[in-house]
Amino acid sequence: MSDHPHRDIAMQAKAWPFEEARKVLAHVGGKKPEKGYVLFETGYGPSGLPHIGTFGEVVRTTMVRKAFEQISDIPTKLICFSDDMDGFRKVPTNLPQQEMLAEYLHKPLTEVPDPFGTHESLGHHNNARLRSFLDSFGFEYDFVSSTETYKSGRFDEALLKLLAHYDDVMKIMLPTLGAERQATYSPFLPVCSKTGHVLQVPVVETKLDSGTIVYRDHDGSLVETPVTGGHCKLQWKPDWAMRQYALDVDYEMSGKDLIDSVKQANRIQKAMGGKGPATFTYELFLDEKGEKISKSKGNGLSLEEWLTYAPQESLSLFMYNKPRAAKKLYFDVIPRMVDDYLTFRGKVAGQDEAQRFENPAWHIHSGAVPQEKGSVTFGLLLNLASVCNAQDKETLWNFIKRYDPEASAETAPFLDGLAGYAVRYYQDFVRPSLKYRLPTEQERPAFEELKGLLEKVDREISSDDLQTEIFTIGKNHGYENLREWFKCLYEVLLGQPQGPRMGTFFTLFGLEASLDLVNRVLAGADLSAQE
Known part of the structure; x- marks a missing residue:
């Protein structure tokens, strides 16, 4: 046992973020990199808006980062890199001012006017949306703009290194391209001094001594331009490799659709003399x-x-x-x-440290798991919303308070939020699919016994004891598979084939209201018409 028992426990954790964290620690040789921290990266293409995949990549990377911080004292950083110098290839149909935007095709996104009029460019607008998006979830990150990094000279050394290995990069990239693309491909995309366009043109000469390339412009003329200072941008796969090299990225994850791109970026990095980051490939939805x-x-x-x-x-x-x-x-x-x-x-609350490290809630909350009293599940709230055809969460609270008098929107804000979500989910998805039925003649005796139970049972009975009584009714009426008895209850009382523990549901709904529900069913009422 070492002097760090906490760290020893974390080093043994089997949860995948800890497995990845140990991989990162091995990648940096168990010691602080020269830059002073371990760098995690996520990338973003700002031609569109952040989406569920963006959230998934940042939240998973954060989980690995936080696990790493449990096994090492090495400082960490997470950067969200925006490829906002990319050329504006086409006008997204969901943007206003389509005709105006069409005039700026092929320019860097940070040179395209913001059609919403709120920022200096479309790239800046979408970057702001990304930062707002990430901030709304409480992510800890540093934002890095491709445009600013290229123009500031921060990439210059790496760009010159890639220029020195131009032929190696071409040997890596050309076999991955079709014949037509091979004829004009270059890892360097010059930014035209006349039009401001990011050009995809053939490079006819590389000049390492002057740090320039000579390319053939669309009009046939030869133009010489520096590869540094924002005068050129890289194609995205070489760009990915170059920025990982320049920033010394230690860990980055990506989707299964980018497996080949990861391999090519890693080969480019090795050609430049770098080792590349530790990587993780996740599956697509x-x-x-x-x-x-x-x-x-x-x-x-x-x-x-x-x-x-x-x-x-x-x-x-x-x-x-x-x-x-x-x-x-x-x-x-x-x-x-x-x-x-x-x-x-x-x-x-009842777990030791080793168990908590395996608990997804620990990773979701980076170890600071909130506690809130309350045992009402979302599924139970949905069933409650179904039975009372809830239009708002206040309707559900009338029942929740009866079930737990101490609970309130103030003392249980998470539960309060769940009640609102449940009403919306019920109205939009559950309600349209409900299919109630009446009990058959063979099932009626069981419902009559259930009615008698609800009439006479002690009003203070626990939900577990009530569940046992309901279970017994099923056995009394010949249900060899008790699941069939509960399925019958769900279909008749809730209008669906699956449902909650009925003892808990009846307790939450209230025994008198539950008795009324059973009476209506026995009287032949159509529960689908309830308001």
């Missing part, structure tokens, strides 16, 4: 049909949609779970993620 999510198809679930129906913590849990496995990202996964999060959060 699937839609409910198991097909890859695509922006053009619009078959995915957006970040805004998830956060309309559930808290950020549930989305963080979805991102934490099995990042190397392809997961379906659609509305039906939301309730389970919320309740799984509540379960993990509830276990923290």
Whole structure:
């Protein structure tokens, strides 16, 4: 045992962020890099707005960073790098002033006017949106602009190094391209001094002594320009490798679709004399049909949609779970993620340090897991909303307070938020799919016994004891598989094939209200028509 028992426990943790953290520690040789810290990077293309994938990459990288801080005293930084010097290739259909923007095609994004009129350029506008997005989730990061870094000269040394290995880079990149692209490809994209366009033109000569390239312009003339000082930008794969080299990035993750790009960037770095960062490849999301999510198809679930129906913590849990496995990202996964999060959060108080390191809630909250009294699950709130056709969360609070008199929106803000999410989710997804039915003649005797139980049972009975009584009714009426009895209750009383522990539900809904519900069913009432 070392002098750091806490660190020893963290070094043994099996949770994937700790596995990655140990990989990073090995990558830097177990000691502080010359720059004084371990650098984690995430990248962003600011031609569009931040999305659920942006959140996933930053939250997962943060989980690894925070795990690293448990196993080492080496300082850390996380940068979010915006490739805002990239050329404006096409006008996104969701932006205003389409005709005006079309006049600025091929210019760096930071030279394209902001169609919203709030920032000095479209690149600056989208960078501001990114920072606001990251800040809203409480991420700790340093923002780095490609334009500023190129123009400040911070990349100059690395750009000259890449120029010195120009032929090596071409040997790496050309086999990955089609014949037509090979004919004009160069890792350097000159910024035209006349038009300001980021040019994709063939380079006819490299001059290492002067740090310049000579390229053939579209009009056929030869132009010489420095590769430094923002006069050139790199194609994105060499750019990725160059900036990792220049900034000495120690860790970066990316999606499965970029596996080949990671390999090429790593080869370019080695050609330049760098070793490249430790990397992690995560799987891409699937839609409910198991097909890859695509922006053009619009078959995915957006970040805004998830956060309309559930808290950020549930989305963080979805991102934490099995990042190397392809997961379906659609509305039906939301309730389970919320309740799984509540379960993990509830276990923290009773766990020792080793157990907490394996608990997803520890990683979601970087160790500072909040505690809030309350045992009402999201699934239970959804069922409650169904039965009383809730239009607002105040309706649910009327029942919650009866179930737990000490609970309130002030003392249980997370539960209060869940009640609002549950009403929205019920109204938009559950309500349209409800299919109530009446009990069959064979099922009616069991419902009559349930009615009798609710009439006579002690009003102070615990939800566990009430569950046992309901369980017994099923056995009394010949249900060999008790799941069938509960499925019957769900279909008749809740209009769906799955549901909560009925003892807990009846306790929350109230025994008198539950008795009234059973009486209405036995009287042949159509619960689907309830208001």
